[in-house]
Amino acid sequence: DAGVTQSPTHLIKTRGQQVTLRCSPKSGHDTVSWYQQALGQGPQFIFQYYEEEERQRGNFPDRFSGHQFPNYSSELNVNALLLGDSALYLCASSLQWYSTDTQYFGPGTRLTVL
Amino acid sequence: DAKTTQPPSMDCAEGRAANLPCNHSTISGNEYVYWYRQIHSQGPQYIIHGLKNNETNEMASLIITEDRKSSTLILPHATLRDTAVYYCIVRVEEYSSASKIIFGSGTRLSIRP
Numbered sequence: 001d002a003g004v005t006q007s008p009t010h011l012i013k014t015r016g017q018q019v020t021l022r023c024s025p026k027s028g029h030d031t032v033s034w035y036q037q038a039l040g041q042g043p044q045f046i047f048q049y050y051e052e053e054e055r056q057r058g059n060f061p062d063r064f065s066g067h068q069f070p071n072y073s074s075e076l077n078v079n080a081l082l083l084g085d086s087a088l089y090l091c092a093s094s095l096q097w098y099s100t101d102t103q104y105f106g107p108g109t110r111l112t113v114l
Numbered sequence: 115d116a117k118t119t120q121p122p123s124m125d126c127a128e129g130r131a132a133n134l135p136c137n138h139s140t141i142s143g144n145e146y147v148y149w150y151r152q153i154h155s156q157g158p159q160y161i162i163h164g165l166k167n168n169e170t171n172e173m174a175s176l177i178i179t180e181d182r183k184s185s186t187l188i189l190p191h192a193t194l195r196d197t198a199v200y201y202c203i204v205r206v207e208e209y210s211s212a213s214k215i216i217f218g219s220g221t222r223l224s225i226r227p
Contacts (some may be wrong), residue, residue, distance in 0.1 A: 004157070033214060042201060042217030043158065056214055090157050092215075102148070103215060105157030 002027055004093050004106035012112045013029045013081050021076045021109045025093030031055075032074035033103060034066060035090040043090055049074050050096050078111075118177050118202045118218050125224040132189040136202030139183040145206050147178060149187045151198040152220070158201065161187065192225045199223070 005024045006085035014017050025032050031050045035043035049068035068074045072093075078085055088110050092103040126132040138147065148163040162169055162176045164185075169176045173193040175188040187195055201218040205213060 035215075035217075042219055043215075044197075045214040045216065047213060058214065088146075088155075102160045102163065104160065107154075107157050110155075 004091055004104050006089075006091050006106040006109050007080070008109060009107070010110045010112075012091060012114065014114050015081055017081050017113075018079045019081060019111060021078075021091075021111070022073065023076070023091030023093075023106060024073045025091075026104050029093035029095055029104070030072050031094045031096045032068060032072065033092045034074070034076045035092065035105075036060070037088040037108070038092060039087070039097065046076070080112045083113050086111060087104050118204055120200075120202050120221045121217065122219065123222040123224070125226055126171070126189075126192045128193060128227050129191055130223050132192040132196065132203075132223060132225070134187040134189075134200050134223065135184065137184045138202070138204050141182050141204050142206070145204045147176065147182075147185050148200045148203040148205055148215070149174070149176065149195075150215075150217075152201070152204065153195075153198040158217075161200075192223075193226050194227065197223060197225045 004026050007022045034046040035046040036046055037043040046060050046064055047057040048055050052068045063079045065077045088108040090108045091106045094103040146163050146165050150158040150162040152158045162171055162174050164176045164178055178185045199222050201217050201220040
């Protein structure tokens with residue numbers, strides 16, 4: 001049973017560029033959440049996708065957008081990259097309406113903006 | 115979601131029990147206490163959660179005080195592989211497990227040989 005997978009593992013971009021990160025949820029899960037983790041801090045919630053729609057959003061600018069596909073996989077897009085966007089980006093999957101389940105995290109994508 | 119307070123760091127000898135405290139004095143009646151840990155450069159890993167009763171699984175035990183204002187995560191026999199940042203989180207469960215998780219700064223636990 002595959003867990004949450006993310007690609008790529010590492011990514012280096014320059015300021016102003018755009019980046020797309022990918023996530024495949026744990027088998028059987030239908031909801032994907034994205035988190036940003038700056039060095040030395042706890043993860044911060046970006047947004048969540050369910051049924052191909054953004055359902056919840058944290059305090060992140062519109063430069064951060066996402067998408068969910070019919071197979072439940074998801075992409076996180078960041079436009080006009082800033083140095084401060086350098087972070088570990090984590091994807092977590094869960095079941096939307098199963099209250100006793102929890103969120104399972106992938107290994108993350110390390111983004112470095114130069 | 116209620117705010118939690120954890121010590122920034124702790125250490126424990128290998129083979130001993132590691133007891134990680136968490137204060138959540140503003141917790142509401144429908145909020146659960148969750149614990150996650152994050153080993154260096156990996157994604158957070160779910161450990162355990164509870165509402166008001168003490169809970170135990172293969173990884174740890176969770177002790178919640180009667181007034182629910184604080185809790186303790188217990189790793190019964192700590193190993194070097196338990197070195198990680200441990201996050202105590204309070205979440206409203208309602209009928210969906212998909213609600214966002216609000217992480218604090220956590221406790222950095224170091225296990226010494």
